[in-house]
Amino acid sequence: MARKTSKRIIWIGIAWCLISVLLGLGVGKLSKDLSYQALHDETSDRLLASIHRVRGALNAFHYLPFLLTQNDDVIRLVDETRHTQQTDLIEQVSRYLEQTNLVAGASGLFIVNQQGKTVAYSDWRDNQSLATNEFAQLPLFQLAERGEEGRFYDNKPGHPAYYYLSAPIYQSTHFVGAAIVRINLENLLPDSPQDELFAISDDSDEIFIASPQRWIGEHKNGISTQQQIPLSNGVNANIWQIDHQHYLTQSVRLDDLGWTFTTLTSARANERYSDMLAAITIAVLWILGVWMLYLRERRLKKLSQQETRDVLARNEEQQRSIISNAEVGLLTLNASGHIRFINPKAAQQFNLTIEQAIGQPLQTLLLDVTPNTSLDAALKAFGSPQFTPIIGVEARGKRQPDSHFPALISLRVMTHSHQHEYLATVVDISRRKQLEQALLDANESLEHKVQQRTLALENAQNELIQAGKMAALGRMSTAIVHELNQPLTAMRTYIAISRQLLDEPDMVKENLSLLDDLTQRMAVITSQLKTFAYKKPEQVSPVSLQTAINQTTILLRQRLETDQIELDCSQVDGDHYVLGDNARVEQVLVNLVSNACDALAEQSQKVICMRSEIIDNTHIRFTVDDNGPGIPEAQHSQLFEPFYTTKSMGSGLGLGLAIVAAIVRDLNGTIKVDQSPLGGARFAITWPLATLETQPSP
Known part of the structure; x- marks a missing residue:
């Protein structure tokens, strides 16, 4: 019978909810219809005012x-x-x-x-x-x-x-x-109010006067999705959806000018009011249903309370039986903290008979209660409103005649009692204390071993760091010696020839020109070392990525044209700015594009693609892709190390990518290498986003 009644209540509740939703939607629809009618009249007035202002401006x-x-x-x-x-x-x-x-x-x-x-x-x-x-x-x-x-x-x-x-x-x-x-x-209308929305278009629906001005030059169908909604007064409301927002519009064509005036009024507030009204209607109907259900349940509750009291009386005896057989010590205390009931487990813990324990204060069964602790405050607050329950507080219990045991004491109020009664729980934790001491001894031994192993690892790490430094120094010295040895040998040869040709000035002049070229080459080599050692800029400011790319293209134009390399920058947004300085951002782009050009030497079709995008409104991700042979994954971890190069000896010092990584790091960015969708390598840089309003920061 109860199950059938519950099912009936559920079906009635579902039906009531559905009726409430339908009524709420109907109220919302009616409210939206009336609000659209009011907006239609308001938009008509705005349309006439806009036409008057435009004609006045032309006149x-x-x-x-x-x-x-x-x-x-x-x-x-x-x-x-x-x-x-x-x-x-x-x-x-x-x-x-x-x-x-x-x-x-x-x-x-x-x-x-x-x-x-x-x-x-x-x-x-x-x-x-x-x-x-x-x-x-x-x-x-x-x-x-x-x-x-x-x-x-x-x-x-x-x-x-x-x-x-x-x-x-x-x-x-x-x-x-x-x-x-x-x-x-x-x-024509520079002083139009910012909150006034209108558009003036020609017969091809292209907008040439508008507020906001970003609509100028757009097609009407390009800025909005248009629909018509029939209203209850017989008027068809024209609705434009722009950026997920609805606007009620009115348009009129002026035959003498051939222009179409369109005025827009935001329907957001009206729609929100209608939705809110529908929600309130649904909520009120639901609350009414819940109130009716509450009244019914209240009547049923009174009928069941008597049955509950009878059941509690039967359960009380059963609970006492369960407490007596529990594996933890349980005691009930009166308002003064004296024992009224103790189960066999608690009597065993304190080595007392039940008759001996009844009537004793709980405090006499505990040793050395520390003053001003939670346990001390609870023992002194029995029977007063200031009593605060405690759970799992460690203490020492007396075990007659002259021993003690560690215990966890919990005290709480027995809420079902009309009088001030308390339940005390006593758990003997002697076994746990023994295990804790054993664990503590094991931890101390383990910590000693960890310290010894850590010291050994630190010594080994220092040796590895020293070996790495020596290896880097070896690569650097080998590269520098090779790069400088060739021009020095050539310089000695040209100097010897010049000595023999002192009587022929033209030949000497030609040799001196060659010597000047060799010194310029040596200067380029040393400048890479200087750039690598260049310290972080003291001040950064917004740098346009598009401007930096344009400068890079100018510097590398001859090589791009000679090697017939296609540089695609169409996916770089001209409004993207990063925090840095122009010279170092351009240095990063020049090095990355130069490396990509080197990688495309053996390709028949050569493509380099640049792309930028905003991440989380805080950073810009800039990528450089090529369709070259790519870089083996095993070399990724060493690419940004100084003096590491995959090129043949004499083709570079291996500082290009190290300089790029150092600059990006100094500008609070990151750089990664990965496989490119074009088939070659991809270098991805993440830079802090900046705007033109960003103030230079040290």
Whole structure:
């Protein structure tokens, strides 16, 4: 019967939860519908305000072309340039256009003659090169020829969007030219509020005015996912999803301009309110269900309490039987700390009979209780609210007549009792103490042996370090002797020849030039040693990876072109900066690219690829890959050691990668070598991320 009742309650609870969820979702949907209707009206008002501001901004320039046509110098310039070039007059008119544009704030002012050729413009100081008939074929010039006001919108791919205004220039009644005003549409509304979102696009849906400005040049479908949601008032709400956020939009096309105005209003707050309202509705219904269940359970609980009291009475006797047969000492104490009950195990531990133990204070069965300890405080706090339970406190128990034993004492309140009663647990730990002492003796012996072995290992390690130093010194001396011996031998030969050719200055001059080349080679060798010994820079600042790569490409361009090596840097972000200094970051890139070029010597198709990515918003991972033969894994651990090289003798000192590792380490970075997806080697560097705002740090 109870099982059937429980199943019924479960099914009722599931049904109630489902009904609560459905009602909550319905409330949320209704709230979202009403909020979308309010947003729709608000967006309409914003759309009208945006159109008014754009038209006002354009109307501010409408007077400008007519103002230019009334200037006598402008009329004289376009009239006279039909016959001759008036340099002084052109400069005078250009100055007038420049000064006028400073006040008007347009992108450019132009004066064109009757053939559509530009004869003066406001940006004449910038020495811009204009096409001979730049405006001749544009509709705004053709309208000016017919004596009408010209308007023209131009949005070429890769260039800013411009809006042109034109007015005809007459000498008496003859058309002699036109005044043209160019307006950069991206800067048309520089004072737009930051929280106002709008976009103005042309008939190809390309955005040329927007807030935020990052939308400029984008296609409307490229910045958003669009959908329509029907509302209860019969209106279809247009919703744009941008960066996982919904915006309610309204659009209108202005036929006279050919532009489409779109205003966006964030629906995040409304959607959150609707979701919160749905959640509150569900929560209230669930709480109501839980309250009803609580009332039912409360009634059932009262019925079961009487049954519980009967069961407790039966269990009390059973529990006493269990306590009497327990393998630990158990005692119950009254409010003054006197023994009311003791089980046989506790009587055996203290070597007392049960009759002797009953009524004695617990404190008389313990030896030397240390004052101000937790055990002392508990023994003195029996019957008071300040009593604090203790668990597993070590003490010494009296074993009659005159011995003692180590024990763990625990004291706690017996919560089921209406009076102040306490339960004491006594565990004899004599065997454990013996084992602890044996373990302590074994640990002391082991520690002595470990110290002896550690001393032996330290001596062996010192010998290995000394041997490593001697090996590195041997490799260094061999490499330096070989690298310097060849130019020294050649220098002795050229000096001997020069002595015999003192009467032939040209031959001596040629030998001296060769001697100079040899000294330059020796200087390069010693400079590598100097770079390897270069200390960490005192101050670091943001360094652009793209700039460092450009400098590296310039330094190695001749070799890359000669060896026909393709250097792919397209996966390096131009906005990635690392903390360092330009010279040492460029040194790292030059060494890595040079090594990659050496590895590609035998390849038919030679490719080097660079890539950068941000890790955890704190570091930049920069990789250099090649499609060469790769590096055996057995050599990875030695690659960054000084004077270690896999090249033939005479091809290098083995300091290139050691210098790279030292620089990266000084700049708080790491470097690893691995197998490249291209088939060759990959060198991966992790550098601290920096921004242009990062202050230089010592």
